[in-house]
Amino acid sequence: MTAENRPEHHRQTTQQAADRPAVDRPRVRLETVDARSDGQRLDNFLLRELGAQHDKQPRALVYRLIRKGQVRVNKKRAKPMQRLRSGDIVRIPPVRDLRGDPDTARPTASIPAGWIERIETLIRHEDEALLVVDKPAGLAAHAGSGYDFGLIELLRAARPSEAMLELAHRIDRETSGLIVVAKSREALLALQEQFRPEGAAKKHYLALCHGHWRDAHQTVNAPLRKDQGEGRAHRVVVDTQRGKSARTDFERLGTSHRGPALSLMKATLHTGRTHQIRVHCRHVGHPIVGDSKYGDRGLDRPLARRRPGLMLHAYRLALAHPDHGGRLTITSMPPDSWQPLLDQAGLAVKP
The missing domain is CATH 3.30.2350.10 (Pseudouridine synthase)
Known part of the structure; x- marks a missing residue:
């Protein structure tokens, strides 16, 4: 390829990339440790969150993420055996980006269209700071532990324009009922403080x-x-x-x-x-x-x-x-x- 052809080739490549459909890439997750996980080891917490106990991800991946510093606790590097405390914020990286070869990465789970349509009917309250959703029994709060998607993934799929949607607390998969989702970092921290055992919620x-x-x-x-x-x-x-x-x-x-x-x-x-x-x-x-x-x-x-x-x-x-x-x-x-x-x-x- 001659030098004079390179800029044109670059423009074509850039345009081709722009024309491709956007890929729903996994996001960094910021999970706040709640009372039920207080005292749990970081590696066991991640094994559950990433579904490694159910062969959804290799266990070795979890330890590699920690070793490389991709997992952070309160913005600091941590060791697998570190004990978590209620209120700690654990950064969980987008797993697909860290499996080495992108061609072998686990694809994002497809969410049935019926679920995405249904999620809007389950919202019981919404304002600029938060959502309150009436979760049906059988739907997990989030993906992991053998489940490809949960409530929070449904909301993000249904509302891709929302800058942030994060669970303020959780309820069991088998339990139905109300769960709060924050729309901003400030709202999330304020809500999590209320959902502590001594909080106002x-x-x-x-x-x-x-x-x-x-x-x-x-x-x-x-x-x-x-x-x-x-x-x-x-x-x-x-x-x-x-x-x-x-x-x-x-x-x-x-x-x-x-x-x-x-x-x-x-x-x-x-x-x-x-x-x-x-x-x-x-x-x-x-x-x-x-x-x-x-x-x-x-x-x-x-x-x-x-x-x-x-x-x-x-x-x-x-x-x-x-x-x-x-x-x-x-x-x-x-x-x-x-x-x-x-x-x-x-x-x-x-x-």
């Missing part, structure tokens, strides 16, 4: 439990510990010696008038341990209906032809607005799938 859940709950009001203080072995899913157990403090306040909203013994309970979290409400309900002898991990299949079987899904719903959030400090309270009624069992038991949920 109040999270209330509805749970349909087996048995007639005797006390109208009950506080359960039972320390919880993650019990996770290599190659198997973790469980959370009550451990008074080594567990982390966990408190849930329960209020009885009603008991069944007919059919199997059931109780409709309001649960208010004062700490945010993994599976806290589910384990506390089991601990006091009232497992949640449809809980495949901590429930009772024998008690679930007579309720419906098919075992119901987990009947735990994040139904009310109360927090101070990050911009002006005014009180914001959002309520979400439980999914329609609850109604047959509620009717069968003679129970009703009041807005």
